[in-house]
Every structure is written in C-alpha cells, then in structure tokens.
Amino acid sequence: MTYTVKAPAKINFALDVLSRRPDGYHEVAMIMQTIALYDTITVRSGFEGIKLTTDSSKIPTDETNIAYKAAHYLSTKYNVKRGAHIHIEKRIPVAAGLAGGSTDAAAVLKLLNKVWDLKLSKAELMDAGKRLGADVPFCIQGGTCLAEGLGEKLTAIKSIPDCYILLAKPNVGVSTKEVYQNLDLNSITEKPNISAMLQAIEKQSLKEISSCMGNVLETVTTKMHPIIVELKQKLIEYGAIGSLMSGSGPTVFGIFEDMASAYGAYDHIKTLVNEIFVVKTFDGRDER
Secondary structure, three states, X not given: OEEEEEEEEEEEEEEEEEEEOXXXXXXXXXXXXXXXXXXXXXXXXXXXXXXXXXXXXXXXXOOOOHHHHHHHHHHHHOOOOOOEEEEEEOOOOOOOOOOHHHHXXXXXXXXXXXXXXXXOOHHHHHHHHHOOOOOHHHHHHOOEEEEEEOOOEEEEOOOOOOOEEEEEEOOOOOOHHHHXXXXXXXXXXXXXXXXXXXXXXXXXXXXXXXXXXXXXXXXXHHHHOOHHHHHHHHHHHOOOOEEEEOOOOOOEEEEEOOHHHHHHHXXXXXXXXXXXXXXXXXXHHHOO
16 A cells, blocks of 8 residues: 655744743744645555655655654554555755655654554644654644644644745755754844734735744854845845745745746846745645
8 A cells, every 4th residue: 555645845934932941942933834845755554664765865764764753653652563664755955944854754644644544633643743843733734824832733824825935045954953052032132023924914915924024043043154144135135025034944935926026036046055946835734
C-alpha cells in the first residue's frame, strides 16, 4: 500500500513573542499562512521497522529527522507491528523559516494514519504533532490561522486575499533554537499589531495586511545575517507592497498583487540569494 501527498510550506505574516516560560519555551501570537511550495512525501507499508530516504543531501535520514520521529512516535504509541518506508522529495529550502521539516512530519502523520489504519481523528493527529514541534499542528491544519500558546493553539481565520509571494532565501541556515535563545524580550520596541492584522484580513485588504506585518525574531536574525535587511529593502524597492522575514529566518518574502511585478522583482534579486521562488497563498484546508 502506497500513499503520496504534497506537504506545503508556511510563512508568518506576523510573529510576536509574548513571554518566556519557566520551562524555556516561549508564548507566541502568530498569523500563519500555507503557501504553494511543496515537498512530496510518499509512504509505503510492509517493511520491518522505519526506513527514510530522500533526494536531498541536506537532511538526515536517521532518527534525527523529524519525519522519522513522527513515524516512530505513532509506531510506539499505538504499538504498530508493521513498518514503513518514507521517501521525501525535497523542494522547500532547509533551515529557512518555512516549516519544511514540520510539514514533512505532518504529512507522515497523516499518511501513516491511512497506511497503518489507525483511524485517528484530526485532533489526535494534531496532538501527536505538537509533541514533535510547535509548527506541526499548523501544518496538519493548513490555511490561514491565528496561532497562540507555543504555536499549537490554532484558530482558523478568513483566507488571505489572492496574491503572489516571492520567497528569497540567502545562502545561510538558521537554527530556530539559537534564535529564540538569543531573543531579548526587554529590548524589543516594535511588535506586530495582531488585532489590526486580523481586522485587515477580515476586510480583505492586502495593503493593510502588509502594513500590519512584523516579526520580532528579526531583532536576532538580522544581526547574524544583515542580508535579510537588504533583501527586505530590495523587495519593497522592486514593487512588493510588504516584506518580512518568515519564522526564525533567513527566508524573506515579499507580497505582490500580480504575477508580473513578482517576477520583475525575481529578476532583480535572483543573484543575491541561493534559492528563490514565486508562489501563491492558498487555503490548504481545501487540499489537505
């Protein structure tokens, strides 16, 4: 039995860190969005144990891979005797702030639910997901969401208006853990206005959404990689109505109202970055 699914990336239109908890984790408030940039995950049953393969040299294939951890978690929790072969075709940039690992894990949870006939509900899959990583529940949910708590408390909201997103990833990788460890909440002077963003989304105003965007993790990552600031400025210069770093970075995205302006900016900045894409937002809830 073989199943294949597309696992989409995400961006953050807003990312605010509210506090650091005693256990070292952070309380957040984020507006998260599924985008049409995908890894492709295939799962086959009938093997002994868990085997993971990939077409990418940039991700591990052992138990340190979060997709492997997802399979191991389900196998252990539900005492599954059958094995699985997981194959990841990688297109989402690695260590980029786009939830590439989390979306792979989410896809594995959903596929193994079918392959192993576990009959788990969406809520049960999301509970398994939050044990693997803060972004995994959103990657199971998809669409446009307000994420709170550690990122696992999700409220589905109206979809972002149709637009084009230019993603630009410079030739650096970022550790999310390191970024959060270096975050100084007391020094943050500008925060995204989440309530204003929600109102802008309700009004379906791309310009207002863009003006409300913000990501407090930029205060850390831009110091490590100043090219992030340069890319944001270039995207605005070449026609984006808004630009922001996604997640912990280093990927920067720009919002464009039409394809022509997005590809115009693409041509201008493609020499500055390692990986670059023009994609659309979409309501992932329809496809997942």
